[in-house]
């Protein structure tokens with residue numbers, strides 16, 4: 001990466017959100033806006049989007065039109081359609097008549113776009129904290145130092161000066177309380193890497209915990225990949241429940257819904273979660289559910305059942321045995337607790353939202369929080385700060401409490417990135433809201 005003294009924007013993390021930001025910045029600059037020099041830091045050694053869940057046939061959960069750019073700029077050269085055209089597959093894609101590409105294809109699209117920006121990214125490097133320049137303490141704070149640790153052999157750290165940072169570090173894998181990961185106890189976010197390294201001939205029984213999309217996909221994959229293995233699907237519900245992607249419910253992911261959520265009353269925001277949580281959490285798509293049921297039914301016909309659905313059940317703990325692991329689960333059916341011995345248990349138990357607190361470092365004291373301790377965030381995704389801080393700290397993710405259910409998803413990233421770029425550009429010319437308190441606050 002070419003070093004500069006100071007950047008207008010440092011992006012922390014280079015997943016789809018900040019990749020979309022790179023596109024929006026590029027289109028801002030080429031559209032005649034005064035250039036905003038940007039650089040990005042990514043922990044992984046190369047670009048990758050949830051690689052450990054790139055299962056064969058896994059489909060996208062959003063339309064291909066909700067790509068990195070189209071909803072902001074339908075003529076973007078970084079759109080999914082431009083990608084299809086560039087790889088010579090546009091006609092075939094249309095003939096296939098499916099709004100939802102496979103995750104493999106979408107990953108290929110993301111990599112194609114990444115190829116346009118790879119000179120702006122430092123891979124294998126991790127942002128560890130934000131620091132304030134020592135001599136700036138007494139005056140208005142216009143830049144922050146981004147501390148970057150190289151994850152290679154040197155482990156060296158360096159500082160990058162930034163006028164704005166955009167934090168986009170992604171969801172945080174969640175295990176049930178008291179359960180740690182190890183060689184036989186995995187979270188779904190590490191699934192494929194672990195599974196491919198496993199000697200399948202020695203695997204007799206695998207447990208998959210959870211009732212969401214990850215659990216359903218992993219149960220199907222293990223069942224197909226190890227034909228002699230028994231798969232125990234442990235879920236809290238009676239059966240997998242369907243993700244509501246019907247048209248009216250899907251409106252909660254529209255760009256205008258962000259305004260309805262942000263400016264809505266506490267009652268309105270609560271309604272979003274109460275009525276529409278089932279668009280995304282603890283649910284799976286119809287196709288995967290049907291395919292699992294089909295497998296189970298075919299087993300019944302053949303008289304060889306190897307898919308167990310342990311429903312109404314939650315896992316309480318796990319314990320290592322010699323070369324197995326004992327999973328202790330509580331079944332709500334008979335209100336009983338019992339053990340299940342398996343070779344491997346995969347916890348597809350979801351994710352916590354992005355949590356930027358660890359990264360904020362010296363900046364944390366300047367960031368305002370609401371009465372529940374959550375960061376206060378402007379409509380432009382900028383963290384509200386004390387008036388002495390002129391640095392912009394923007395969030396892509398971790399704004400479920402202010403901007404709603406789409407915060408961790410792809411649905412709105414093209415528009416969100418554009419809004420962030422507009423805010424940065426306006427502030428850099430002195431035209432924008434300072435983002436310091438007081439400002440509109442959502443709780």
Ligand code: FDA
Pocket residue numbers: 012013014015016017018041042043044048049050053059060061062125126127128168169170171214396397408409410411
């Ligand atoms: P993402 O997690 O993708 O990227 C964050 C990046 O930051 C990572 O590459 C990470 O390495 C890096 N990073 C973290 N900390 C860092 C640090 N300190 N320094 C430097 N780099 C750091 N949503 C949707 O709308 N449709 C879908 O089809 C799917 N599909 C899907 C599948 C699976 C398996 C999961 C788990 C989730 C989804 N999602 C989804 C939701 C998912 O959050 C979304 O697709 C994107 O990954 C969000 O992109 P981000 O860039 O915000 O996070």
Ligand code: NAP
Pocket residue numbers: 053058059060061103176188209210211212213214215217234235236280281282283313314315316348349350351
């Ligand atoms: P999730 O939707 O949060 O589901 C987690 C599941 O684990 C829930 O059913 C939860 O039940 C259950 N659970 C938690 N603790 C448990 C315990 N101790 N015992 C038994 N069950 C327990 O997580 P996810 O399936 O990983 O999905 C996360 C996001 O990734 C979603 O946005 C999803 O769409 C996305 N995703 C997309 C794809 C794709 O694009 N193809 C693939 C996978 C995931 P409770 O709610 O009752 O706790």
